Amino acid sequence: MAANLHDEPLEAAYDARLLRRLLRYLVPHRRTAAVAFSAIVGHALLQLAEPYLIKLAIDRHILTGELAGLELIAAALLVILTGSFLLEYLETYTMGMVGQRIMYDLRMEIYAHLQRIDVAYYDRHPVGRLMTRVTTDVDALNDLFASGVISVFRDIVLLVGIMGVLLWMDWRLALVAFSVLPLIALVTQWFRRNARASYRAVRGWIAQINASLQENISGMSTVQLFRREARSFAAFDRLNRGHTQANLDSIFYYAVFYPAIELIGAVAVAAIIWYGGGWTLEGTLTLGTLVAFIQYSQRFFRPISDLSEKFNILQAAMASSERIFGLLDTPPRLAGPAAGRLPDGPGRITFEHVWFAYRGEDYVLRDVSFSVEPGERIGIAGATGAGKTTLINLLLRFYDVSRGRIAIDGVDIREIPLDHLRRRFGLVLQDVFLFSGTIRENIACGADAVSDAEVRAAADAAHAGPFIDRLPGGLDAAVAERGATLSAGQKQLLSFARALAFDPRVLVLDEATSNVDTATEMLIRDALHRLISGRTTLAIAHRLSTLRDMDRILVFHKGELREAGPHRALLARRGIYHTLYQLQYRDQETALA
Amino acid sequence: MSAQIGAHGQYNWPTGCKGPSRSGFPMRLQFNSAARRLLPYVTRYRARFAVGAVFLLLTTAIQLVAPWVLKLAVDDLTAGVTRGKLGLYAAALIGIAALGGVCRFRMRCVIIGASRLIEYDLRSHFFGRLQRLDLSYFQRNRTGDLMSRATNDLNAVRMMVGPALMYAASTGILFVVAVALMLSISVWLTLIVLLPLPLVSIAVRRFGDAIYDRSERIQAQLARMSAIAQEALAGVRVVRAYGREAVELDRFEAANREYVARSRSVIRIQGLFFPSLAFCLGLSALVVLWAGTREVVAGRMTTGDFVAFNAYLTMLAWPVIAFGWVTNLLQRGMAAWQRMLAVADAEPDVRDAQPQGAAPAPVELRGRVEFRDLSFAYNGQPVLEGVSAVVEPGQMLALVGPTGCGKSTLINLLPRLFDPPPGTVLVDGVDVRQLPLAVLRGAIGYVPQEPLLFSDTVAGNVAFAASGDGAPAEAVESAVALACLDTDVAGFPDGLETTVGERGLTLSGGQQQRVALARALLTDPRILILDDALSAVDARTEEAILTRLRGVMRQRTSIVVSHRISTVRGADLILVLDRGRVVERGTHDELLAAGGLYAGLDRQQRLAAALEEA
Missing domain, CATH: 3.40.50.300 (P-loop containing nucleotide triphosphate hydrolases)
Structure with a gap:
């Protein structure tokens, strides 16, 4: 887009492509859309009849003085009014609903896509920006479907209809009225080009003003500490001035456009009076036809001057659809095979010469090989940045390995369908993630069908039972967004209960190091002990008690697997684990002895 | 002109605005003082507004002349006329449009331009006020909220002092003069025709309020839908690890469905809005056709009168609709202005002990x-x-x-x-x-x-x-x-x-x-x-x-x-x-x-x- 910012023809083609792609969303709703379009055509035809009735009133009654039959015209007008009312309602309602349904479809498509796209995508795009795609950008498209498309179509029908009626009533006078059309085309073209440029300029300034506001509001204390208020103000003032000037410039085009269209309309009316009046005097044209021509020509120019507004709608819709399609066109690279191989062994996990870098050649894991036997409990130790969390990210395939492979019973995890792979693991993360909903829903979150008794049992086993009972509503108590009303320890216990209810074959644990009181700490220790006993476990452990429970501890350092063995044996080696132990765990020994 | 804002808004406030308190009196007091504080921004450009008012008057007056020319032309045509005189009418129509166009151009440039200048002043002052506030204020108030006041609210205020004012004034004048001219053509026809019009204005306001209320409900649902998405997107790892994608999709779909349902209720009302207006105005046209024709046949009106009367009636449609639209703009603009004032009036806890004027001689601190x-x-x-x-x-x-x-x-x-x-x-x-x-x-x-x-x-x-x-x-x-x-x-x-x-x-x-x-x-x-x-x-x-x-x-x-x-x-x-x-x-x-x-x-x-x- 940036490349052809100044390249009009290319961009027009680009816009047309976007528009065609957008219109494809109309297809599933073509029946409703067809009703809307028929209503539009019917409504336009009725609108065309009104000036014609006036013509009849003038020619048949006013000029002749004959009142009989006037009731017929009045009745026809009443029918037209009622019909217009019904058809316009039908057209607004159906078209509005088509717009809403398309928005609904688009939102679901975007949201479903976000559920499939790689986790790595979230690293690059802040959640706030992704939210904008689902909400603001989709809304901008709503304007296009609900008011843009419909009114453009209505205007076209009206314009064509009026031209037809005029030609039918008197082709000579019609040609006179049409003579101003080239002028209209010229003025509109001029306006379109300039309004587009000035719209761009204004948007550009607004973006800069918003960026500056954002920066100043979030950095106000820095501004104040360095007593930079005056200069920041001057910088902001420059943008504010630029924005105002751009707006003043754009007023010019609008201020010229409307009067210009009116002037051209007046020229048309003048020509109708000059030629038409002459023909009336000669007797080749009725006065009623002349008056009807004048009324039609007034209706002819109104849709044209509405054009500017629709133009802004189109611009905004194009910008939004570009961003939306940009997201939809980003394919998930990690999609597992639909019908891949399923490991059917006991569930032996092997890391084979695994290398991984989040970016370029900056390896976080280097040539890591180890295996986890079924039922074995593995602890992972290492300093911050040693690559511990990355192991989990790779095992659950949030990312794919750069080199080497991870296998379950000899089957590369890249060949296992994603949902099947992830269903094997129960993940308990450091930052416990609770959804808004009830306690019950949070515990039963991943499992397919969990009975109330099972939820209850899981809660009790995780020592979450007592505090849940104290909540109003017990298991049905509401959990606020991100579990804001629960303490860190309570959230931890809930996440254990969730993992227990899920009853995974392999437990993957990134243990929290939250500050909790001693009583809660004892509960967590005990619940954790229950959680891992007899279950294949892969745990990043921060508690000494957890490490001691483990069959084997893998010690990572700077991305490499450096030491492995049970707690006592590793301590005796007086290597990295020994140092780590002194750094991170020794204090727990005294605190919780 | 600015007094007009106060008058309109004061009238509207107790019914329309969703303020924290609904009791009339204190709100009105607060409202009046808010309107008064907007005054200096407007009066600063009084010269511009005066010029704008002149062009506005001219534009409106000229706009009203055209149907009169039409009337004369039609009357002459029924009586028989020379081609030369026809040419005169044609030239007059073009001249009127040209003159009206120039005036309209000036009017737009001057009045809309003034609103942009006021917008500039408001934004500058708002920014200056923000710079005085201390860290604790910015910790209490979210950046997004302050941003929205500096952008969306500011725009609503501008719409109020610019376009709303311009349309209120021009349509007001248009209405009065057009009715006067119609009265000069036929008193009793005018009276009959005007009967449904108050209904139209009331309908516009009623519809406006109903749409506004329902739009609020849509906004609330949009916020709910956003919260659901926000939660699932922020917790994407847990969602994936527990295979919860389908559950999340269902949750979102339910919220999305409710959003469509609420939108449907607005679309229903909106769908009725313009057709009802068109129907009411159409009834007036029907009356003119029915009664007007009889008047002409009875010789109490000329054919030209009939044509001009129809043209004026068409012109009336816009002021009647605009009245409701403008009151909505004023209502929203005043609410936005009060939100902006809340920020502008915030006083920082941290400020200089001495008043600015009595500052002591600059001290050179040693730094103990x-x-x-x-x-x-x-x-x-x-x-x-x-x-x-x-x-x-x-x-x-x-x-x-x-x-x-x-x-x-x-x-x-x-x-x-x-x-x-x-x-x-x-x-x-x-x-x-x-x-x-x-x-x-x-x-x-x-x-x-x-x-x-x-x-x-x-x-x-x-x-x-x-x-x-x-x-x-x-x-x-x-x-x-x-x-x-x-x-x-x-x-x-x-x-x-x-x-x-x-x-x-x-x-x-x-x-x-x-x-x-x-x-x-x-x-x-x-x-x-x-x-x-x-x-x-x-x-x-x-x-x-x-x-x-x-x-x-x-x-x-x-x-x-x-x-x-x-x-x-x-x-x-x-x-x-x-x-x-x-x-x-x-x-x-x-x-x-x-x-x-x-x-x-x-x-x-x-x-x-x-x-x-x-």
Whole structure:
């Protein structure tokens, strides 16, 4: 887009492509859309009849003085009014609903896509920006479907209809009225080009003003500490001035456009009076036809001057659809095979010469090989940045390995369908993630069908039972967004209960190091002990008690697997684990002895 | 003209606005004062508005002449007329349109232009008010909310003082004059035709209110849908790990469905809105056709009268519709203006003790800092308790302690980012609350842990505090060199002129911290505060920086917060804080000998260093 910012023809083609792609969303709703379009055509035809009735009133009654039959015209007008009312309602309602349904479809498509796209995508795009795609950008498209498309179509029908009626009533006078059309085309073209440029300029300034506001509001204390208020103000003032000037410039085009269209309309009316009046005097044209021509020509120019507004709608819709399609066109690279191989062994996990870098050649894991036997409990130790969390990210395939492979019973995890792979693991993360909903829903979150008794049992086993009972509503108590009303320890216990209810074959644990009181700490220790006993476990452990429970501890350092063995044996080696132990765990020994 | 805003809005307020209080009287009082405060912004451009009013009158008058010409032409045609006279009418129509066009052009430029100028003033003043507010205000109010007031609300206010005013005035005049002309054609026909019109205006307002209410419900549902999406997108790892994608999709779909359902109720009303208006206006046209024809046939009206009457009736449609539209704009504009005033009226807690005029002669601070039995609570939570310390010029005070122990709060009180209790924080023996903010902050160079750089060049960010044309190039270069940033800068594409931030080069955390250090050094401060300011810089570079800074620090007071023992070991006094209290104090050697928290920290860091070598 940036490349052809100044390249009009290319961009027009680009816009047309976007528009065609957008219109494809109309297809599933073509029946409703067809009703809307028929209503539009019917409504336009009725609108065309009104000036014609006036013509009849003038020619048949006013000029002749004959009142009989006037009731017929009045009745026809009443029918037209009622019909217009019904058809316009039908057209607004159906078209509005088509717009809403398309928005609904688009939102679901975007949201479903976000559920499939790689986790790595979230690293690059802040959640706030992704939210904008689902909400603001989709809304901008709503304007296009609900008011843009419909009114453009209505205007076209009206314009064509009026031209037809005029030609039918008197082709000579019609040609006179049409003579101003080239002028209209010229003025509109001029306006379109300039309004587009000035719209761009204004948007550009607004973006800069918003960026500056954002920066100043979030950095106000820095501004104040360095007593930079005056200069920041001057910088902001420059943008504010630029924005105002751009707006003043754009007023010019609008201020010229409307009067210009009116002037051209007046020229048309003048020509109708000059030629038409002459023909009336000669007797080749009725006065009623002349008056009807004048009324039609007034209706002819109104849709044209509405054009500017629709133009802004189109611009905004194009910008939004570009961003939306940009997201939809980003394919998930990690999609597992639909019908891949399923490991059917006991569930032996092997890391084979695994290398991984989040970016370029900056390896976080280097040539890591180890295996986890079924039922074995593995602890992972290492300093911050040693690559511990990355192991989990790779095992659950949030990312794919750069080199080497991870296998379950000899089957590369890249060949296992994603949902099947992830269903094997129960993940308990450091930052416990609770959804808004009830306690019950949070515990039963991943499992397919969990009975109330099972939820209850899981809660009790995780020592979450007592505090849940104290909540109003017990298991049905509401959990606020991100579990804001629960303490860190309570959230931890809930996440254990969730993992227990899920009853995974392999437990993957990134243990929290939250500050909790001693009583809660004892509960967590005990619940954790229950959680891992007899279950294949892969745990990043921060508690000494957890490490001691483990069959084997893998010690990572700077991305490499450096030491492995049970707690006592590793301590005796007086290597990295020994140092780590002194750094991170020794204090727990005294605190919780 | 501005009085008109007050009058309209006052009339509308009790019914329409969703303010916090619905009791009429106090709201109206508050509302009146709000409207009065908008007045100066408008009266500033009274000359412009006066010119605009003249063109508005002319435009409207000319617009009303055209149907009259039509009337004359039609009457002449029925009576028989020369072609020459027809040409005259045709020319008159074009002339009228040309003249009207020029007036309309001027009217738009002048009035809409004035509204843009008012928008400029409002935005400038709003920004200026924001600059006065203190840190605690920005912590209480979300950036997004303040942004929305500076953008959406501002736009609503502009719509009120510009387009709404213009349309209100022009349609008002149009209505009065058109009705007068219609009355001159036929009194009783006019009266019959006008009967349904009040209904139309009432309908417009009713529809407007109903649509507004339902739109609010749609907005609420949109917020709910956003919250659901936000939650699932932020927790994407858990969602994927538990295979919860389908559940999340269902939740979102339910919210999406409800959104469509609520939209449907608005579409229903909107769908009725214009058709009902068109129907009411159509009824008037029907009356004209039915009764007007009889009048002409009876000889009480000419054919031209009939045609002109129809044309005027068409013209009336717009004012009738615009009336409802304009009242909605006014209503929304006033609500937005009050939201903006709430920000503009906020008073900072931290401000100069003396009124601006009575400022004392500029003081040259030496930089002796004293904390005297300082206790401080934030939001009712005690953060600091009984902290005392003295730092003489040329000395270095170091603060050590676990996260959340109150270190950052302590140093935030010195430049008065928050106000300390009276008599607890002193510079040169004077309570900081008694020192002019400009003098106090001018003497302090502050380097935060997470510095905020602005989208500007490196040089621009370093010379952030410099006044006028910026700092001399040598000063910037030497500050950059002191902060050990010179080799980094040499590698940037445009050296010191490289733009950084969102639209430019992304700096590493360590580079950002060093830019912030250079920025503080450039101000040549008496007191240098480093709030864990080199945490993202590796140990070797930090060592180099501290060596280079040694000479600079000898001449001034420095206060350093750090997690690294290597940074603080040379300090004249080290305070170890825990939960807001000083638990250990002394020099490095004294604290090591004491064998407390500090000694434990030292041991841990030696181990970590050993691990790094492994």
